[in-house]
Amino acid sequence: MLMSKRVKIRVPNRLGYSGQSFDDLWPTLQDAIDHIYEGNVEVLSFEKLYRTVYSIVIMKKGRQLYTELGSFLTYKLQTLRERTIKDGSRGFELLQTLIAIWDSQCSIFKLISDMMIYLDKVYCKPERTLEVYDLCLSLFKKHVIDPLSQFVDQALITDINGIRSQLILNEVNTGVCKRIVDMMETLLEGNDNYFLNHFEPIFLESTRQYYEDLINNSDLDPTEYLDYMNKHKVFEFSLDEQFLNSDTVSKITTSLDKVLLWNQKFSTIVPILVHQAVIENNVELLNNICNLSSENEYTLKIIKCIENCLAEDANAITIETATKKKTQVAIEWTKAVFSLANKYQKLIEGIKWPSSSSSADGKNEELGTHIVDNVLSKFLNQNCRRSIEYISLYLDSCFKITKDKDEERKVMQNLSEAVRLFNLPAEKDFFEMLYKQQLSKRLLQGRSMIHLEKWMLQRIKDEVGTFFTSRLYGMLKDVSTSQEQAAAFIDANGPFENLETLDFRPQILTGINWPFKAFDFSDSNFYLPSKLEQLKLDFELNYNNQYPERKLTWAYHLCQLEIGFQFENSYHDISMSMFAASIFLLFEEHEELTTEMIGILTHLPEQELQRQLLSLSIVPKTKILRKKPMSKTINPQDKFSINYSFSSPSKNVKIQTIASIKPSMKNDATSKYVQDTLEHERVIEINAAISRKMKSSRSLTHGELSEQITEAVKGRFALTNSILKKSINYLLEKEYIQRDPDDSSVYHYLP
Structure with missing residues (x-):
């Protein structure tokens, strides 16, 4: 049968014991704590103990209870320490004993805290004092740990150093160390815990001292020293992870870096090791050096050592110049620079930088390019103009050797390597001047492939900008236009006498694009051979009909002629300058001519005439004229005639005009x-x-x-x-x- 009337549960008006004083109730709690310490918890009544605490607190005796509890626990802990820890307890035995005490006391403190729960709620929190459990921990630190701190510190450090010396992780020892550190981190001291305030500074200093002594007592060569350090650093990190928090591990690593990496001994060894790795091309050794630390300062130190090695190797490049031509010296020097740059580039790209290093943020290829370019820039600018001259001569030689597709691919590869050097010399305008002069010679003499020249100019443009290449493109355009004009001239005139035996290739050049040097005499005074003079007039007439607003000025000093001639024993195609050719062609109508007569017939200035005659009659390999008397000076009455006995192993012969009668001038x-x-x-x-x-x-x-x-x-x-x-x-x-x-x-x- 259901009842419509609610059932009310009556709550007792009083939970405590009325009519009893603090002195009557405290012995009950004191006796309960004794039973807890003795392990007789089963005889205790939680309800009774709770009522006792409740009665004391509601009597406004919470402060007295808190004080008496602290005093009694102090007595218990002091007695426990004196009874349990013997005077002779030291080292690992002390640590094991302390852990056992800690474990038992934590259980006791938990029971006492549960018993005093009402005191925590009504007295401790409002009064902002330590709750009972924290009070117990504080008293444990004060009366057990603090009196033993010196011995505990020494025992813990000694045990850790023993593990370090053996380089073997012992689970028992590391387990004890971890328990001790956990205890220290649980105990509060000031605003932090006991471990941070007390033991960590001591441990960091002892670790620093341990490794300083280890280094000072070691006598190893650089490679052994590196392995020695690597082994200890790796082991130390593994050991610390077993019992320390991550923040302390980081501090230990930093301290270790200062001891191992920033001492005088290692500062001397690092450059030696880096240099050894570079010489042996040993990427593994370089990685071992770099991975010792992830600090940016250390990484920059390694990069500086690599830069110093590169600078030393660059300055050590020496080419024998006494027995070699300047072009050959330039080629060997430039190849040595390229080889050095490629070696260091690959070496740096193989480095696995630590993940936290700033160098790891970018690609190794970019870092390698930056390091190599930075060092080579300083090296090239030590003697900037010589460096630029060598590089430009190397490029010029690359273009000239191109004959077939295989060679072309090789040349393009060599030119691609050279492109990276364009931005390094400071005097880029000087480089532009030399490149322009050499390009003009290649184009006028037909000694390179136009499409390869265009490809190279595009690479240069991408590297240094349009300003550098604008006039160079104009030179290529002039060459292409000239070919079209030559074809149009031949088509317009058809086969006629002047073109039957001549392969006429006019070059119509825009003056501002070409690096022409002013001569001391005017080309207009020079007398061309009659057939060439007629060909010149025919071409001028044809050109002026197409472009009446333009004016042609002939630059004879830039002209080249190739003449086929049958000597007594051999036939040769002889390539020479227009001035030399005009002298040689005079002997079609004359058996012998004096210097004075040649000057009258050609209108060449005296100095230029002497240069050409010396080139044709004195140079052993190209002596196509016979001179009487045979001497190295030219006099007005010297006689010249064709040297029919001339012979050369090659069908093609090139007459090189000597630079000057007085080279120094x-x-x-x-x-x-x-x-x-x-x-x-x-x-x-x-x-x-x-x-x-x-x-x-x-x-x-x-x-x-x-x-x-x-x-x-x-x-x-x-x-x-x-x-x-x-x-x-x-x-x-x-x-x-x-x-x-x-x-x-x-x-x-x-x-």
């Missing part, structure tokens, strides 16, 4: 011409840069202007004060800018 003139040309072009560029900067800024100090112009032209050449001053004076004179009347160091733009 020629070299000085060439050097002065190059320097003057460079300076003239640089002044033009600086003038344009100053005009742009002044137009945008309106007013600049000399220092500001110098800084901005240096930055503007650094991609072409290094700015000097003398050339900047020359440019500023020019612009002041032309009234593009003016000085401030009150401050001569300030310039104003004049619109």
Whole structure:
């Protein structure tokens, strides 16, 4: 039968024991704690103990209970320490005993805390004091750990050092160490735990001292020392992971790096090891060196050592110059630089940098390129013009050897390697000048393949920009246009007398694109052989009919002729300059001519005439004229005739015009011409840069202007004060800018 009336449960008005004082109740709790320590927990009544604590607390005796509890636990812990830990307990035995005490006390503290739960709730939290369990831990630290701290520290460090010395992980020992560290991390001290505040600093210092002694007492060669360090670093990390938290492990690793990697001994060994790895091309050894630490500072140190090795190897490049031609020296030197760059590039790409290193963030290929380019740039700029000259001669030789498809592929590979060097020398305008001169010779002499030249120019354009290649493309365009003009001329005239025995290949060149050097005499005074003169006039007439607004100026000093001639014993195709050919062709109508007569018939200036005659009659391998008397000087009455006894192992013979009668004067003139040309072009560029900067800024100090112009032209050449001053004076004179009347160091733009 259901009841409609609710059932009410009556809650007792009082849980505690009324009419009893603190002194009456405390012995009950004290006796209960004794039973807990003795292990007689089963005789205790939790309800009774809870009521006892409740009664004391509601009597406002919580503070007294908290104090008496602390005093009694202090007595128990002191007694436990004195009874359990003997005076002779040291080392590993002390650690094992301490762990046993810790385990038992934690269980006891938990029971006492459960018994005092009402005290925690009503007294400890409002009063912001340690709860009973934390109080127990605090007292344990104060009365058990603190008195033994020196012995515990020493025992723990001794045990760890013993494991280190054996290089064997002992599970029993590492287990004890972990339990001790866990205990220390559980015990509070100040704002942190006992481990962080007390033991960790001691342990870090002892670890540092241990490895310092280990290093100082070792006597190993660099490779053995590296293996020794690697083995201990790896073992130390494995050991620390067994019983330490990750933060402390990180601190140990940092401390170890300072001891092992930044000491004087290893600072001396690292360059030796890196150099050894480079010499042996030993990527594994280099990886072992790099993986000792992931700190960026250490990584930069290794990179610096690699750069020093590369710099030493680059400066050690020596080519025998006494017995070799300049072009051969340039080829061997450039190949040595390429070989060195490729070796270091591959070596760096094989390095496995530590994951936390900044070098690991980018690709090894990019890092290798950066290191190699940085070092080679400094090396090349030590003697910038010699380096540029060697590289340009190497490129020139590559283009000239191209004969078939296989050679072409090899040349393209060599040229691709050379491209990376274009941005490294500071004087890029000097490189442009040399490249332009050599390109002009190759194109005019037909000694390279046009499509290969275009391919190379595209690579150069991609590397250094359009400014470098604009005129070079103009030279290629002139060559292509000339071929079309030659074909049109032949088609228009058909076969006629002048073309039956001549292969006429005119080159119509735009003057501003080609690096022509001014000569001391005018080509217009030179007398061409009659057949060539008629051919010239025919071509001019044909060209002027097509382009009446243009004017042709013939540059005979750039012309080459190939003449086939039957000597007594052999037939040869002889290639020579137009001036040499005009002299040789005179002997079609004359058996013998004097120097004076040749000069009259050709109108060549005296110095040029002497150069050509010496080239034709003195050089042993190309002596196609006989000179009387036979001497190395040219006099007006010397007689010349064809040397019919001339012979050569090759059908094709090239007459090289000697550089000068006085080589030193020629070299000085060439050097002065190059320097003057460079300076003239640089002044033009600086003038344009100053005009742009002044137009945008309106007013600049000399220092500001110098800084901005240096930055503007650094991609072409290094700015000097003398050339900047020359440019500023020019612009002041032309009234593009003016000085401030009150401050001569300030310039104003004049619109």
